[in-house]
Amino acid sequence: MKRRYLLWLALSLLGVALLLYLCILAGLPAWLLARLLSAELRQPVTLAKNPQITLNFQHVGITLRGLQVGRRLLVLRQTRVDWAWTALRAGRWLDLELRVDGLDLHGPWPTTGPSSGQGLVLPQRLIVRDSSVRWPLGKQMLQVSGLQADYRAGQGAMMAGQLSYAGRTMTMQARYRSPQPRRAGAISLLVQAQKEVLSLQAEGVTAPATGTLAIARGMLRLVGKPIDGELRWQGLRYAADAHSLAIRSWRITAHPQLLGQGNLLLHWQRAFGISGQFELQSENLPDWLRLLGLSVPKIREGEALRPAALSGNLAWTQDGPIQLDPLRGILGKTQFQGSLLRDNAEAPWQVTAVIPRLDLDPWLPPAPARAPSQKVLPTLPKSWPPIHGQVRIGELRWGRWQARNLQIRLRAKSK
Numbered sequence: 001m002k003r004r005y006l007l008w009l010a011l012s013l014l015g016v017a018l019l020l021y022l023c024i025l026a027g028l029p030a031w032l033l034a035r036l037l038s039a040e041l042r043q044p045v046t047l048a049k050n051p052q053i054t055l056n057f058q059h060v061g062i063t064l065r066g067l068q069v070g071r072r073l074l075v076l077r078q079t080r081v082d083w084a085w086t087a088l089r090a091g092r093w094l095d096l097e098l099r100v101d102g103l104d105l106h107g108p109w110p111t112t113g114p115s116s117g118q119g120l121v122l123p124q125r126l127i128v129r130d131s132s133v134r135w136p137l138g139k140q141m142l143q144v145s146g147l148q149a150d151y152r153a154g155q156g157a158m159m160a161g162q163l164s165y166a167g168r169t170m171t172m173q174a175r176y177r178s179p180q181p182r183r184a185g186a187i188s189l190l191v192q193a194q195k196e197v198l199s200l201q202a203e204g205v206t207a208p209a210t211g212t213l214a215i216a217r218g219m220l221r222l223v224g225k226p227i228d229g230e231l232r233w234q235g236l237r238y239a240a241d242a243h244s245l246a247i248r249s250w251r252i253t254a255h256p257q258l259l260g261q262g263n264l265l266l267h268w269q270r271a272f273g274i275s276g277q278f279e280l281q282s283e284n285l286p287d288w289l290r291l292l293g294l295s296v297p298k299i300r301e302g303e304a305l306r307p308a309a310l311s312g313n314l315a316w317t318q319d320g321p322i323q324l325d326p327l328r329g330i331l332g333k334t335q336f337q338g339s340l341l342r343d344n345a346e347a348p349w350q351v352t353a354v355i356p357r358l359d360l361d362p363w364l365p366p367a368p369a370r371a372p373s374q375k376v377l378p379t380l381p382k383s384w385p386p387i388h389g390q391v392r393i394g395e396l397r398w399g400r401w402q403a404r405n406l407q408i409r410l411r412a413k414s415k
Contacts, residue, residue, distance in 0.1 A: 043070045043110070059084055073109070077102025096123045103131035103147070126151040140166045154178055156185070168193060179206045184216070196224030202236075211240035226291060229254025243269040247276075256284035256291075272318040281309035285331075303362035304332045320344060333359055338391075348412035351389030360398040368399075386412035 038045040048066020055061075059082050067076040078101040087095035128149040135142045147161040156177040163170045170193045179185035185205030191198040204216025214237045221230040235248025245266040252260040262278035282288060285308035286301045299305070312327040325339035338353035393406040 041069060043073060045069050057085075060088065070110075072104075073106055075102075075104040076100060094123055097125040097127070098123045099127045099129075100131065101129045103128060103133075105131075105133045105135075107133065107135035122151060122153065124153045137165065163191070177205075187215075187218075193224075196222065198222050213238040226256075227254060229258065243267055256282065256287040258282045258284075258288065271320065273316060273320075275313075275315045277311075277313050279309075279311040281307065281330075283307050300362040306332060308332075332362055333357075348386035348388045351387055351391070351410060353389075353391045354394075355391065356394045358393050358396050360396070364398060366399060388412050 046066075046068045047064060048068075049064075052063040052065075053061070054063070061080060061082040064076070064079045067079060068074070080099045082097045082099075083093075084095070087093075126149070128147060131144075131147040131149075133142075133144040133147065135144075143164040145162045145164070147159070149157065149159045151157040156175065158176075159172070159174045161172055163172050170191050172189070172191050174189045175187070177186045184203070187200065187202035187205060189198075189200035199221050200218070202215045202218035204214075206214045206216075208214055214235075215233075217232070217234045218236065219230060219232045222228065229252060231250060231252045233247050233250040236246070237248075238245045247264040249263055250261065252258065258280070259282070260278065260280040262276055264274070264276040267273050283306055285305045307330060309330040310327070311329070312324050314324055316322040321341065321343050323339070323341045325341065326337060327339055328337045329335070334355060334357070336353050336355045338351065341350040342348070387410045389410045391408040391410070393408070394404065396403040396406055
């Protein structure tokens with residue numbers, strides 16, 4: 001009886017082992033894991049092979065090959081996850097090392113439900129090798145190829161690859177050193193194209209509170225044609241809870257000759273907004289206008305637009321008011337001050353300006369000896385933006401013609 005029982009037990013174990021072996025051959029583990037991932041990602045997931053599990057006295061690892069999410073939304077040639085036994089016994093599931101080889105991502109990721117609001121959570125170690133990303137940016141597609149990345153929690157990260165956008169190809173290298181108790185962090189970025197170089201350096205990187213990042217000083221530099229310049233800043237502070245980014249002071253120097261300085265505050269809790277003070281001045285304003293694609297009228301540029309300066313306070317809220325008050329400027333020999341306000345995109349511009357002295361000679365043809373005719377005056381545009389307001393001119397000159405204490409009222413055409 002006992003011998004028969006042992007025989008049946010052996011046959012049962014053999015049958016179970018054979019069944020498990022057949023299930024493995026049929027890809028049942030890969031199918032079950034794909035179902036679990038599909039439910040978590042809310043996208044169809046397939047695995048080319050069964051997961052491979054490796055064990056030793058220190059680690060447990062799982063290797064996945066040929067993972068695909070959606071219709072080639074995300075393809076992974078190979079992924080390996082390693083946990084230390086001590087982390088698993090303590091329930092620290094994110095205390096892992098994730099290695100990704102041959103990632104191919106086609107963005108953007110479809111929105112399938114409400115966001116959890118937890119944001120991106122990274123493992124303790126993330127390594128990415130020989131990967132690529134294609135992501136729509138505006139009307140063009142941003143492509144990243146040869147992507148290499150290495151992230152270590154609490155230590156820093158590095159990234160390198162090749163960027164392609166709008167027919168231009170660039171190489172990119174980036175490094176981040178995490179803040180330490182006795183040493184501030186640092187950020188560096190280098191992007192090189194055929195004739196341009198963009199570099200970013202940030203020093204004194206600290207995290208004074210949870211969700212807060214502070215950068216003591218930094219520099220962004222662009223070397224190329226037709227623009228060559230740099231932007232330096234001090235006292236940058238990003239606060240995630242307050243949805244804000246503040247810069248205590250910034251300074252820009254660029255070619256064609258441009259100088260500027262000011263401060264800046266960005267906030268985006270309900271709507272994106274900008275506020276700050278600024279000062280800009282340039283001896284080559286016509287060159288900047290041409291770089292922006294704006295045509296310069298037939299004027300004496302040397303007297304009308306050189307030098308040029310603008311300063312004031314800016315406040316703007318998305319889909320809301322934009323305000324420049326006060327606003328001061330210089331164009332050639334003309335100085336002005338005033339304000340510019342618009343409540344929303346449908347409202348007219350509210351303009352107030354005071355010009356102590358306005359010389360029209362650089363802007364108009366030579367003044368005639370007699371009363372000017374319509375043929376002498378320049379052709380005015382047929383359409384104007386909706387404007388309300390008032391312009392006061394203390395003294396107006398055009399050749400031998402002059403006027404004093406002019407008041408010009410502007411009224412937008414009612415619809």
